[in-house]
Structures are given as C-alpha cells and as structure tokens.
Amino acid sequence: MExxxxxxxxxxxxxxKNISVYETSACGNKLxxxxxxxxxxxxxxxxxxxxxxxQKIEGFGGSFTQSSAWLFSKLGKANQKxxxxxxxxxxxxxxxxxxxxxxxxxxxxxxxxxxPVKGDKALRHFSIEEDQKYLIPMIKAAQAVSEDGFxxxxxxxxxxxxxxxxxxxxxGKLRPEYHSTWAxxxxxxxxxxxxxxxxxxGITVNNEPLGNDSNWEIMHFTPQEMNHFVAEYLGPELKExxxxxxxxxxxxxxxxxxxxWADAMFGDKKAAKYYDGTAVHWYGSTYxxxxxxLNYVRNKSPEKLIIQTEACIDAxxxxxxDDAWYWSKKATDWGYEWxxxxxxxxHPKYVPAFRYARDMIGCLNSGVHGWIDWNMILDRQGxxxxxxxxxxxxxxxxxxxxxVYFTPLFYVIxxxxxxxxxGAVRLDCTISTGSITEVAAAxxxxxxxxxxxxxxxxxxxxxxxxxxxxxxxxxIKKKALQTVIIPKNQIFNS
Numbered sequence: 001m002e003x004x005x006x007x008x009x010x011x012x013x014x015x016x017k018n019i020s021v022y023e024t025s026a027c028g029n030k031l032x033x034x035x036x037x038x039x040x041x042x043x044x045x046x047x048x049x050x051x052x053x054x055q056k057i058e059g060f061g062g063s064f065t066q067s068s069a070w071l072f073s074k075l076g077k078a079n080q081k082x083x084x085x086x087x088x089x090x091x092x093x094x095x096x097x098x099x100x101x102x103x104x105x106x107x108x109x110x111x112x113x114x115x116p117v118k119g120d121k122a123l124r125h126f127s128i129e130e131d132q133k134y135l136i137p138m139i140k141a142a143q144a145v146s147e148d149g150f151x152x153x154x155x156x157x158x159x160x161x162x163x164x165x166x167x168x169x170x171x172g173k174l175r176p177e178y179h180s181t182w183a184x185x186x187x188x189x190x191x192x193x194x195x196x197x198x199x200x201x202g203i204t205v206n207n208e209p210l211g212n213d214s215n216w217e218i219m220h221f222t223p224q225e226m227n228h229f230v231a232e233y234l235g236p237e238l239k240e241x242x243x244x245x246x247x248x249x250x251x252x253x254x255x256x257x258x259x260x261w262a263d264a265m266f267g268d269k270k271a272a273k274y275y276d277g278t279a280v281h282w283y284g285s286t287y288x289x290x291x292x293x294l295n296y297v298r299n300k301s302p303e304k305l306i307i308q309t310e311a312c313i314d315a316x317x318x319x320x321x322d323d324a325w326y327w328s329k330k331a332t333d334w335g336y337e338w339x340x341x342x343x344x345x346x347h348p349k350y351v352p353a354f355r356y357a358r359d360m361i362g363c364l365n366s367g368v369h370g371w372i373d374w375n376m377i378l379d380r381q382g383x384x385x386x387x388x389x390x391x392x393x394x395x396x397x398x399x400x401x402x403x404v405y406f407t408p409l410f411y412v413i414x415x416x417x418x419x420x421x422x423g424a425v426r427l428d429c430t431i432s433t434g435s436i437t438e439v440a441a442a443x444x445x446x447x448x449x450x451x452x453x454x455x456x457x458x459x460x461x462x463x464x465x466x467x468x469x470x471x472x473x474x475x476i477k478k479k480a481l482q483t484v485i486i487p488k489n490q491i492f493n494s
Contacts, residue, residue: 031418106385107375158219323407
C-alpha cells in the first residue's frame with residue numbers, strides 16, 4: 001500500500017479554486033468527478049502555456065459501420081437510447097467527428113455496392129438502399145440527440161468488382177476506363193446522403209490503399225496512382241460540386257510509408273491543390289505513436305489537416321463484463337504473430353486502456369486535428385463481420401439478452417471527446433520535474449482549458465499544475481487518466 005494523506009483539493013488550490021477533475025482508473029473510477037486527493041511521495045510538475053498554441057481540433061469520435069448499425073437495430077429501445085445518449089448526448093461522450101464506409105467493408109454483414117450492374121458507366125442503377133436498412137437509421141438516431149452535431153468522413157474500401165482489373169471485391173486496381181465513373185460514384189453518394197439529411201464533411205480517397213493481404217474489400221493505389229486519380233478525376237468532380245468537402249489522402253498506417261506518401265501527395269502541385277489533408281491509422285504498432293512521422297507530414301504541408309480515421313483493438317475477441325482485462329497487459333494485435341521479424345518489436349502484448357490514452361495524447365501533441373475510433377458497437381464475438389477479423393469496440397452488445405457493456409475504452413475516449421470540443425486549440429505543455437507518460441492540453445472555444453493527464457505507472461503521482469503563474473495541487477491514481485477543466489475566468493482574470 002502507498003503511504004497517503006487525504007487532502008481536499010479546495011484547500012490545495014489556492015490560485016485555481018473552481019476547477020473540475022474527472023478520473024478513469026484501473027481501480028474502478030469511470031469519469032468520476034473527484035472531490036479530494038491523496039498526497040503521495042512522487043511529484044510531477046506540469047506547466048501549460050496558453051501563449052504557445054498548436055493546431056485547431058476538429059473533433060473526436062467513432063465509426064458507424066453496418067455491423068454496429070445492425071446490432072443497434074437489434075437492441076431494445078431502452079438500450080438504443082442508452083447507446084446514442086452515451087456517444088452523442090449532452091450527458092455522454094458528445095462525439096463530434098465520425099466515420100462511415102462507402103458501400104461495404106469488412107465490418108459489413110456481406111459484400112455490397114451502390115452500383116451493382118456490370119458496365120453501368122452512367123450509374124443509372126446507383127442506389128444507397130443497403131444503407132437505408134441499418135446505417136442511415138443509426139446515424140439519424142445519433143443526429144437526434146446530438147446538440148452540437150458531428151462531422152462525418154466517408155471512406156470507400158473498393159470500387160464495384162466490375163470496375164477493377166481482377167473483378168473481385170478483394171485486391172486489384174481500378175481500371176483506367178472507369179476513373180471517371182468512379183469519381184462520379186462519390187458525387188452520387190454525397191448527393192444521396194444530403195437528400196437523407198446527412199451532410200458529409202470529408203472523404204478519404206480509399207481505405208488502406210497499400211492493402212490488407214486481400215483478406216477483405218480493398219483496392220490498391222500507389223501514391224502516384226492516387227495522385228493521378230485525384231488530380232484528373234476526383235478532385236475536379238468533387239470540388240466543383242461540393243466546394244466545402246474535405247478530401248483526405250493516404251488513409252493507412254503511420255510508419256515510414258507515411259513520409260513517402262506525404263512527399264508524393266504534397267510534392268505533386270496538381271494533386272496537392274485538391275488534398276485537404278492526410279488520413280492515418282494506428283495499426284503500425286501497439287504502443288508507438290510515430291510522432292516523428294506525424295510531425296514530418298505537418299511540416300511538409302502545415303496548412304493541411306491530419307485526421308486519425310481508424311483505430312481499434314484488433315485480432316481480439318471482446319472480453320465481456322471484465323474491466324480488469326482492459327487495464328491488464330494481455331491484448332495483442334495482428335502484428336504480434338504476423339508482422340515481419342524486423343517489425344515484431346512494435347507489436348508486444350499491451351494494455352488496451354493504455355493504448356488509447358497514449359495514442360490520443362500522442363496524436364494531439366504531434367499536430368493531429370481529429371481522432372476517430374473504429375466500430376461503435378460489436379457483439380461478444382467481435383463482429384458481425386463477413387471477413388471474420390474480430391475486433392473490440394468501446395461498447396459490446398449481447399443482443400440475445402438485450403444487454404450492453406461499456407468497456408473502459410469508452411471512458412478513455414470520453415476524456416477527450418467530451419471535454420475538448422471542436423474549435424479548441426492545442427496548448428504546449430512541459431514537464432519540469434518527475435515523470436508522467438503523457439499530458440496534453442487544449443483551450444476550448446469558450447475559453448476554458450482542458451488538461452488530460454495519463455499515469456500508466458503502478459504508483460500514484462502528485463501533480464503540481466501551473467498555468468499563467470497560477471497553480472493547483474492534485475494527485476492522480478496509478479493506472480489512471482484524468483481530465484482537468486479550468487474555467488476561463490480562473491486563467492485570464494487576475
């Protein structure tokens with residue numbers, strides 16, 4: 001047991017008296033608002049500098065998939081309301097940025113496209129009927145409870161097989177004679193969703209263009225091939241008809257390949273004018289954020305966006321109603337067994353809650369503008385999923401018994417999505433004494449400052465938090481995440 005003395009923060013916070021502190025921890029706190037702290041031996045001093053500002057935040061959230069939407073449709077009305085309120089409502093995570101798939105993906109019940117008729121270059125038979133069964137109703141349910149609204153990014157996994165050189169859902173490339181048709185496909189989709197009352201904020205050109213060993217829907221592009229498609233077809237098509245739409249390139253992992261794509265995307269002047277930014281995923285490692293590569297992209301084109309569009313605990317079947325598992329070093333991902341030998345060290349066993357906390361803080365501090373999780377809901381198998389590549393979602397559903405389990409991952413994401421709002425600006429943080437794995441801060445549009453602290457250690461820490469010459473003394477439990485909210489008048493009033 002650690003030696004501790006109980007001290008109320010109201011007595012410790014001589015300068016900053018009206019702060020709010022929320023904690024999620026391995027000991028059982030789930031966004032608990034703290035009224036007091038225990039003083040411990042280890043002290044960390046952190047300074048937040050409101051004068052040193054970074055990128056503007058677009059938002060945080062998760063993804064609408066057909067798998068999640070089908071499960072949502074099978075839940076009882078009470079649990080549907082519980083899930084939508086938890087993710088989008090005023091009392092919940094207040095997701096502000098989301099993603100969905102354009103036609104089918106691995107987390108669909110089956111393969112489908114909006115243009116099923118072979119050779120239909122004019123797209124006369126284009127229809128989003130499949131999405132109207134499950135996806136669109138779930139999105140509309142979220143819209144109904146979201147007070148501030150949320151952005152949607154749509155990503156295709158593949159063109160219809162008849163447009164590809166291998167005539168398959170998996171693998172292959174877009175045939176040149178269908179470049180124009182495929183660009184028009186995006187327009188038809190965007191117009192159809194607009195008609196449903198669902199505006200799309202951005203698109204990625206193709207999910208994971210480097211491939212997935214053709215285990216599920218994929219369509220391959222080299223950087224040069226994507227540039228050609230964007231510069232000659234997709235960019236002109238979309239920017240004329242949807243001038244406010246954001247077009248994001250790449251949409252895969254953050255390893256060294258990210259630098260190659262940034263060089264190609266922003267080194268091609270004709271294509272670069274159509275790219276509004278870069279989309280990235282986290283699957284290159286279970287612990288490494290790759291800040292050098294993210295900063296390389298930011299420096300390459302500082303006016304462009306970097307959006308983390310996909311993350312999940314992959315290659316794992318969900319653990320049901322066992323919070324301790326999500327705080328223990330037991331999870332692995334695809335790379336634990338299948339990564340090339342030279343990259344195997346990037347995929348050790350890891351703690352799921354730590355992975356989310358570390359990655360979200362690391363992305364913020366590396367210039368990322370938005371961070372999106374993958375499926376919002378999965379079942380106890382980690383599906384449904386036609387490709388059978390099981391994963392974990394923050395919310396797990398047992399539709400047979402009409403039960404939902406909010407895993408610790410849900411609460412970790414909420415520390416960011418609820419308290420760092422769209423339009424917030426990242427602030428620089430420094431750690432002058434002691435050690436803590438990660439800290440990030442942002443100034444919200446209302447002038448309040450949110451500071452997120454992550455302590456993965458097996459011991460609690462005292463925190464001395466400084467901002468504009470004012471200070472507050474706190475402590476954070478072992479294996480815990482905290483968000484500290486400092487009102488505007490506490491920071492800028494003398």
